[in-house]
Amino acid sequence: MGTSHQDTSLSSQLAVAGHVDLSTFDSRATTGFDGSKAEGKAALAGIGDELDDLQERLFANGRSGASSTRVLLVLQGMDTSGKGGIVRHVAGLADPQGLAITSFKRPTPEELEHDFLWRVEKALPGPGMIGIFDRSHYEDVLIGRVRRLVGEKEIARRYAAINDFEQAFTASGGVIVKCFLHITADDQKDRLAARLDDPTKYWKYNPADLDERQLWDDYQQAYAIAIQRCSTESAPWHVVPSGRKWYRNWAVATLLLEHLRALDLAWPDPDFDVEAEKARLATM
């Protein structure tokens, strides 16, 4: 989306380049949105129709073989930052038929036998689809680094491998929208406490989340490095302030919308003779 002074897109406002220090970002900012929570929720609903239309064009082009364009939304963030909420409230605006959602868990023994990108490659969206990664290949340089699951040299290799991988994806007609859902340790504390106060939310709580929370600073550090090393021109990282859920949802929906708009998708031409088909149908 470029970063010229004329570019007022949300993407250009949230994309990061160069050195990253996450402590300087305000998790409760509402960058690019001038309005209240109620207005933010209304704006999100208002995005639905255009998103639906653009997604159908994307899907139509994929289905008709007219184009290999496909979109991948990568969601990363600490527990409670809202990856699931984005799937529900943003992806929920789209036709589920055109979505391919992958929630990456701890790698299976089979997955561990392969390079870390093996399972990711298999989950990439096909032509016309919007893929959503709830966690992603970035876990392999985040938890991989924090928990020292692999050595430093391997971690260093992975940043470059990720950049090559994403470059190949975009070069072949893929569009990648990477969102880091930024919250503070206090935001997380409030949200975990809310889960522990509400029996309808117990299922979202996992005691192991607190073990990860203890490593908060290490994770922030690992995120900063990963974002810095892998925010490229064709696949920049966006730091999305996620302390306010309504803003976070609006922002990610808007990023998706901007990238779909930029594709400038026409409806595919028919690969049959329309008049001949009309005549044939009339006789039946």
Add this chain to the structure above:
Amino acid sequence: MGTSHQDTSLSSQLAVAGHVDLSTFDSRATTGFDGSKAEGKAALAGIGDELDDLQERLFANGRSGASSTRVLLVLQGMDTSGKGGIVRHVAGLADPQGLAITSFKRPTPEELEHDFLWRVEKALPGPGMIGIFDRSHYEDVLIGRVRRLVGEKEIARRYAAINDFEQAFTASGGVIVKCFLHITADDQKDRLAARLDDPTKYWKYNPADLDERQLWDDYQQAYAIAIQRCSTESAPWHVVPSGRKWYRNWAVATLLLEHLRALDLAWPDPDFDVEAEKARLATM
């Protein structure tokens, strides 16, 4: 859902048992709904919140390992009957994270090397998920019969195999909701003509659809037999009048809702000590 006189559920009204003659069904009926098109659309939107809540309970139970309950919605019908529309407008009411949608196409060479249920088994929803089959194992007794892709003996074997397969699914905690989207040949003609009149719909049109249309009566016959042979107590077929799109959407959403309600799902109990976790969080 039973068929006693007290049962006024939509499921009991649309489920069929015994001899089936599709020509006696009115595609424009609005069984179980007393209202206008605008009221039907509003009623569908009104279903959203409850469907969302029940789906989240189902998902929570699956995620927490508390239950192996899962739901499968099977959609069958002639071209233009609205299988894609159901995915968009009904499944679109739910959280996409909890949906597993499979669109069955012509079998691949690999799939053809296996029994017809092989690929279907692999696509069954896991615990907590709502699976949606856009076409299904029934194609193997529909196009299989009409196009004589296999012999009569094999077709006969398949009805029994399907009943066994569905019985095993329901016996292991699965709930299956089978919907035949019933339209007339005239309904289809109108809809195909509309696609040929609208460049934004060309991509949905395939000249091969007219080849299938020429076999309309054979397909109706094949559907009637399949529905009759495979409408069982644990997995009945519902004939959904689909000449009016708004009614069709409302009816399938209502069938799904009734089946989810019948599960009477509680939120899963925590598998951790809530107070201990609260205390631990407070110190962090």
